Amino acid sequence: MNADKVLDAKGLACPMPIVKTKKAINELNAGEVLEIHATDKGAKSDLTAWAKSGGHELLQDTEDDGILKFWIKKG
Amino acid sequence: MGMKLISAKEVTEKVLSNKDLFILDVRNEDAFSDWKIEGKQIDHLNVPYFDLIDGVDEIVDKLPKDREILVVCAKQGSSEMVGEHLVDAGFEDVFVLEGGMKTWSEYLNPVKLGDLKDGGSIYQFVRIGKGCLSYFIESNGEAIVVDSTRTVDAYLDFAKEKNVTIKHVLDTHLHADHISGGRLLQERTGATYYLPPKDAEEVQFDYEPLVEGRDLSVGNTKVKVEPLYSPGHTIGSTSLVVDDQYLLTGDILFVESIGRPDLAGKAGDWADDLRNTLYDKYKELSHELIVLPAHFGNVSELDDQGGVQAKLGDLYEKNAGLNMDEKEFRRAVSENLPPQPNAYQEIRQTNMGKINPNEEDQREMEIGPNRCAIHG
Structure with a gap:
């Protein structure tokens, strides 16, 4: 799947994957896709x-x- | 005062002494509605940490200024973030649960239940977060552990402290809600591991059969442990009469409920077995026996000492599960049952030795309440 930006949150524990995701999403435009890589099982x-x-x-x-991967489209 | 870490043990003490506590649970809503820290004087507010990344301004009005606030999350990290925001916002009594709900789920609180006739004692290890109860019976330098959790250090440390050797380890049935520590205890102590053979047909390791007529003993004073075949929750479920005083019921009979017969996928077949055990077999036993179950479902089942126990005769009067006609009973044990325990199939497979998940995965599998009773 194509992404406009990739965030590497591997090795980070809660709450950092979401803190970083939030920051990364803020830098995108609506409709763009963020790809996130994480290893924290709670991230899902x-x-x-x-x-x-x-x-x-x-x-x-x-x-x-x-390795958990997520693709989130900014709303 | 600032933010302080508080251990699961200290939170347990607060719960048991009915201390006033306000819990800000910052897990996501699904996790919170599934399972939380409960107590008689505990109030909750659930706001996911991801809504509090920039601060707690939006919830300040919903938080008490004059009460202790305990911030809880899955593993501690998010609670610390929110706890710091609370301190910045001027809150003074802020606690963060050390290790989060994962540690809460594993904490065991040992409670002495009583002395045995010819010396020795029986202890209940209360896993307060998940509602699992295991037993440590010691006499004259030897001990039996019943329905051990996988966090076996608690029993090993206790044995060391009491200066006793764990001689027998047994499970009343093949558990579906938690991973048994039976095999691990066997490995670590050289104890013999007993399982009911009808629950152990598919297990991948050696065990000794736990069967009626083959009594176990502990210590020179021969504390008697008599297995009593009592199917219903599982086909192999076996109760134990200990020292003619206690009836360890496994997941057949609880203080406020009864076991569910569906976790191995055969509710219809086992409902009759469960009824026979509860309405016939147990009835023939002395009603003075103290019932010691393998689970509780609600903190209201804990007594002042933090233990869970009840006289069999009293349960025949008060426990709704023992006071139903046949039709009502069949419906109660087969319809509208609570959701199954988290990952119950994988947990059964692990307990059979068919899969060997690592510790982190085992922890994840055990998240949530035990859900072994017919009432949620």
Whole structure:
């Protein structure tokens, strides 16, 4: 999936993946896509809930060999 | 005063002594509604940490100024962030739960239940966060551990402190809500691990069968532990009569509820077994026996000492699950059951030795309440 920006949040523990995601999303325009890489297992439910509450769209998420990837479209 | 870390042990003491506490739970809403720290004098506010990244201005009006505030999250990090914002906003009594809900889920509080007739004692290890109860029976330098959790250091340290050797380890049934520490304790102590054979048909390791007629003993004074086949929650579920005083019921009978027969996917078949155990087999036992279950579902089940126990005779009067006609019973154990425990299938597989998740994964699998009773 194409992304306008990639955020590497691997190795970071809660709350940092979301703190950084929020900052990165602020720098994008509505409709652009942010790709996030994380290793914190809690990131999945939190990013999903955060995207929903912030009006963004979680387009896709994958897990491969302990690396979680998310694609979020800015709302 | 600023922000202070507080341990699961200290929070447990507050819960048990009914201390006034305001909890700001900053996990996401799904996690909070699934499971939280409960107590008689505890109030909650749930606001996810991701709504508080820039500060707590928006919730200041909802927080008490004159009460202790405990900030709780999954693993501690987000609570610290929010705790610092609270201090910046002028709040003085701010605590952060050390290790978050993950540590809360694992903490074991040992409670002495009583002395045994010929010496020795029985202790209940209360896993307050998840509602699991395990038992440590010691006499004359030896001990039996029943329904151990996977955090076995608690039992090993306790054994050391009491100067006793763990001789037998057993599970009343194949657990679906938590990962048994049975095998680990066996490895670490050389104790014999017993399982009910009907629950252990698919296990991938050696064990000794826990069967009626094969009593176990502990210590020179021979504290008697009599297995009693009592199917229903699982087909192998086996209760224990200890020292003619205590009835360890596993997940068959709880203080405020009864076990659910569906966690291995055979509710219909086992409902009759469960009914027979509860309405016939247990009824023939002395009603003076003290029931010691493997779980509790609600903090209201904890007594003043933080333990969970009740006389069998009293439960026949008060426990709704023991006072239903057949039709009502069948419905209660098969319809409108609470959701299953988190990852219950993977937990069963782990307890059978079919999969071997690492510690972090095991922790994740055990998140949430036990949900082994028919009432949520």
